[in-house]
Amino acid sequence: MQSSKFNVGVDVGGTTINTGFINQSGKIISHTTMATEAKRGSEAIIQAIIRKIKLMLAESGKAQKDIGSIGIGVPGTADSKNGVVVFAPNIFWQNVQVSAPLREAFNVPVHLGQDSRAAAWGEYLVGSAKGYKNTASITLGTGIGCGMIIDGRLFHGGLNTAGEFGHMIVELNGNKCNCGKTGCLEAHSAGLFIVREGKKIPDVEKILRKNPDEVTVKDVFRLAEKGNTYAGKITDSVVSYLGMGFVNLINLNSLELISISGGISNAPDELLLNPLKEFIRQRAYSAIADKVKIVKSSLGDNAPMIGAALLDKSAE
Numbered sequence: 313m314q315s316s317k318f319n320v321g322v323d324v325g326g327t328t329i330n331t332g333f334i335n336q337s338g339k340i341i342s343h344t345t346m347a348t349e350a351k352r353g354s355e356a357i358i359q360a361i362i363r364k365i366k367l368m369l370a371e372s373g374k375a376q377k378d379i380g381s382i383g384i385g386v387p388g389t390a391d392s393k394n395g396v397v398v399f400a401p402n403i404f405w406q407n408v409q410v411s412a413p414l415r416e417a418f419n420v421p422v423h424l425g426q427d428s429r430a431a432a433w434g435e436y437l438v439g440s441a442k443g444y445k446n447t448a449s450i451t452l453g454t455g456i457g458c459g460m461i462i463d464g465r466l467f468h469g470g471l472n473t474a475g476e477f478g479h480m481i482v483e484l485n486g487n488k489c490n491c492g493k494t495g496c497l498e499a500h501s502a503g504l505f506i507v508r509e510g511k512k513i514p515d516v517e518k519i520l521r522k523n524p525d526e527v528t529v530k531d532v533f534r535l536a537e538k539g540n541t542y543a544g545k546i547t548d549s550v551v552s553y554l555g556m557g558f559v560n561l562i563n564l565n566s567l568e569l570i571s572i573s574g575g576i577s578n579a580p581d582e583l584l585l586n587p588l589k590e591f592i593r594q595r596a597y598s599a600i601a602d603k604v605k606i607v608k609s610s611l612g613d614n615a616p617m618i619g620a621a622l623l624d625k626s627a628e
């Protein structure tokens with residue numbers, strides 16, 4: 313039986329590594345997950361990825377020669393042209409050559425990119441941003457990730473830091489952010505903020521029957537949905553700050569579509585997506601406020617893996 317070519321996509325996250333065999337239309341042929349043992353160092357992780365791909369080949373009965381290319385998405389700054397992860401603090405990587413060992417092991421082209429840009433690339437080619445040439449793909453999780461397609465190309469920026477949307481300033485003297493600065497969008501709207509505020513909900517221990525330290529983003533949205541006033545204030549505030557960020561991003565770049573993914577995007581539509589759309593309709597530049605589309609990602613959590621598999625020279 314003749315098997316057709318496929319690509320390998322690897323999404324290296326802070327806690328898990330997702331590896332998938334992806335066909336040319338972006339469909340997942342097979343998929344596995346393993347823990348990111350960041351403490352063991354970059355060399356051990358790269359070797360674990362190589363072993364995982366070999367194991368997947370064996371298990372799926374596919375041959376190494378059927379791999380078209382391998383794409384790696386990483387949670388940090390990547391030098392795509394040279395295959396080097398410049399800085400990825402979550403996994404403690406600094407100036408790590410990633411592409412070469414994989415190229416040596418499999419003898420195929422290897423592409424490297426930041427996870428949020430890989431996700432945007434995936435959404436653009438085969439996901440919810442397909443058919444649009446100016447888009448942003450935003451992951452609303454513990455922090456905020458953002459990748460952008462500008463005029464049909466993956467946008468890196470002159471200094472290779474494009475898309476630091478989460479660190480857009482939304483308050484002059486605002487909350488402290490993980491990046492070391494203050495007033496960043498993610499410090500006012502992402503998971504860490506929601507959880508921190510959620511712990512302050514009056515009687516939260518009694519209401520949720522759990523330790524305040526175990527409060528999750530989901531809990532806060534669920535309480536808001538049930539009419540808890542304090543939780544409602546938190547989620548309203550999240551929508552306002554995200555709305556500000558989205559409007560600024562749309563006005564600046566004339567985006568046609570923004571797709572959202574990540575844990576927070578799973579909040580009930582009436583608490584997040586709908587009021588966010590309404591905020592944008594009211595506050596974005598008039599000529600485009602009714603035109604820009606805000607949608608949920610169709611690739612979801614798999615976007616970085618699928619997008620990484622589809623990376624090519626044109627995305628560097």
Ligand SMILES: [Zn+2]
Nearest residue numbers: 479489491496
């Ligand atoms: Zn920041």
